[in-house]
Amino acid sequence: MxxxxxxxxxxxxxxxxxxxxxxxxxxxxxxxxxxxxxxxxxxxxxxxxxxxxxxxxxxxxxxxxxxxxxxxxxxxxxxxxxxxxxxxxxxxxxxxxxxxxxxxxxxxxxxxMPDVLQNYNALSVSKSWIYCEKELESIDRFVLDNWKERLFLERLERKSVPIIELAKATGNDWEAVLFCFLAKNFGLNTNGDLFYSMAKSIPFSVIRRESFEAENVEAILFGRAGLLDFPHEDTYFKDLKSRYDYICHKYQIPEVHIDALQFFKHRPDNFPTIRLSQLAQLYHKHQNLFSKITQRVSIEDIYRIFEVQVSDYWQTHYRFDKESAKKRKALTTSFVDLIIINTIVPFRFAYCKSIGKENSEELIALLQAVAPEKNTIIDKFKYFKIPAQSAYDSQSLLQQKNEYCNHKRCLQCAVGLELLKK
Structure with a gap:
């Protein structure tokens, strides 16, 4: 009890x-x-x-x-x-x-009444995964669909908090905020926080001014990430190092220490060198990225914006001084989907919230056009007959598991309340 x-x-x-x-x-x-x-x-x-x-x-x-x-x-x-x-x-x-x-x-x-207590006791009995796993399939679709929408909006609210906080700290420089959160996304789970710290350490005005030369942007990102700290023989490394030192002197950018980036356990295409080069090419290609992604554009438009690949050097390298077979190493659709889910949608939500606009229906429609995430939580829901058809579904189900099931909040959950009625 x-x-x-x-x-x-x-x-x-x-x-x-x-x-x-x-x-x-x-x-x-x-x-x-x-x-x-x-x-x-x-x-x-x-x-x-x-x-x-x-x-x-x-x-x-x-x-x-x-x-x-x-x-x-x-x-x-x-x-x-x-x-x-x-x-x-x-x-x-x-x-x-x-x-x-x-x-x-x-x-x-x-x-x-005995049936109320009986339903509660049945809901509270531990199962192999979550309390209501065997009853999930019986939940009315109308109840579940309405609950998914609330879950999705709760998740957006949580994700929007650090975005809005950084916007306030930067004097509402939304381009700079977007740069930081995109960098975090490019770093994935392993290097995301380090990429975020790196991006925050760079005055975005410098990125604005130097974005017309892709090599300069790459030099800034590699330098701030600590990838130019140790000498290498490649001419390209020496060129980046020279550019980085000059830019730091030109703009009086103070030194910063970033912990070593992780290469271990990553597939080569996810090495931080590759992701930083792609991020540099993105900001070379789009000088006003914020205005482009906050417009009400289609999913196809977003995919076109992120049609970028690495610079010439990284087409034949994964690390400095180690040549490999040539490969374009463009952003994949699945990677862009992660950017849409984890950065673009929360960013649009946070920005509209900050100016008093409502855009939840637009964002739901956008994520309904994106493939669902693949992970053990989504696989488990599918096993119990609640499949995710889109990223909108998978985001809602992740919120359900992480914020309700994991904390045994059955009585704050529409699924739990529905089961208590039976």
Whole structure:
């Protein structure tokens, strides 16, 4: 038994509300169960009840046992002085306010219908993966589709927070913010944070001014990432090093230390050298990338924007001084899909939110045109008959698993609430 289940029971009156009596023997009539705040203080605010012959307006506190009132030290907290009813599953102790006046107690266990408790117990039994795994297939599609939309928007809200924070820190230089988050995306999971730190360390005004020469952008990125710190014999390395030193002197860019980038366990096409060269070519090709991706463009337009490959040198190299077979090493569709999912869509959402515009339907439509992500979580949902047809579906399902299932928030989940009704 958990308190959130009792909150659910009280909020939705999942018990026999007729002939309610407090443990003190007074009749209880619920006019208004109160507002469920989920904040510090009493659980339900501004309830209206008739207890005995007296009408009361105030707060309701809910616990598993009456004695939890003292375990939580509510008797010392003035915020609980206005509690008019203590709702518990099991009454094991009288409860008094700060002024020593007794609080009426309603013991719920004798009023809750058996099927409600049975459904809750069934939902709370551990399974091989998540509690409701065997029942997922039975959920009404309308309920699931509406819940997916809420999950998707919750995920966008979370992803938009660091974007908006960096925008404020940069004086709303959205081009600079985009550069940082694109760099993070190009670094993937292994080097993403290092690429992000590298991008933040570069004044974006320098990228703006030097973007007309691809070699200069590449020199800046490689230099800030620490890839020019150790000498090599290649002429191209020496050219990049010379360009980087000159640009740092020209713009008085202070030195910065970035931890060593990871090559280990990466496929060669994901080496940081390759991804940085592609990022440099992207900013050489598009000087106003922010305006291009924030416009209401089609998925095909986005793919065209990201039609970039590495510079000539990196077509025959993965590391300095080590020549390899020639390969264009262009951005793949699957990689661009990750950029759309993890950068472009959250970025559009954050920008529109910052200017008071609503664009959720547009973003849902965009991700419905993108292939779903492939990972163990999405595979598991597919196994339990909830397949992801698009990136919109996979993003919603990731939010479901990570923010609800993993934290056992069944009673805040539309799927869990639907199963409790059955």
């Amino acid at each position: 958990k308190e959130d289940f009792l909150h659910h029971i009280w909020q939705f009156k999942k018990f026999n509300v007729l002939d309610l009596k407090t443990v003190q023997g007074d009749r209880v009539e619920i006019i208004n169960a109160g507002q469920y705040l989920q904040l510090a203080g009493p659980d339900f605010f501004n309830a209206q009840l008739i207890i005995g012959s007296q009408k009361w307006a105030g707060n309701v506190e809910i616990h598993i046992k009456s004695s939890d009132w003292y375990i939580h030290n509510h008797e010392r907290d003035a915020a609980y002085d206005n509690v008019i009813l203590h709702v518990v599953w099991e009454h094991d102790s009288e409860v008094f306010r700060h002024d020593n006046s007794e609080i009426p107690v309603l013991e719920l266990k004798s009023y809750v």
